[in-house]
Amino acid sequence: MAKLEDLYSNFLSLSENIQEITFLTYAQRRQEDLLSGVRFVTKKPRRATAETLQLTDAEKKLMKALGLKQSDLLKLRTSIALPEEEDDEDEDELEVE
Secondary structure, three states: OOOHHHHOOOHHHOOHHHHHHHHHHHHHHHHHHHHOOOOOOOOOOOOOOOOOOOOOHHHHHHHHHHOOOHHHHHHHHHHHHHHHHHHHHHHHHHHHO
């Protein structure tokens, strides 16, 4: 396996002419990169995950007792939240009939 120091020759041990050529080549390439209009990828906002989930002490004890992970608890919370909304819609439909 090659070491990093073996991949490139020591810049300070090169002759002044080669140092100058190397530096100018790098500067020219850097200038071209800056002018090429490189676009950076913007980060998308993160969804609520197990890392951002705030747990109460009771939830932590329950997780430990049941052997659940935070991601499991997040899935459970979302599955509980969805049927409540559907139940409200069902009640409205019953009243209309």
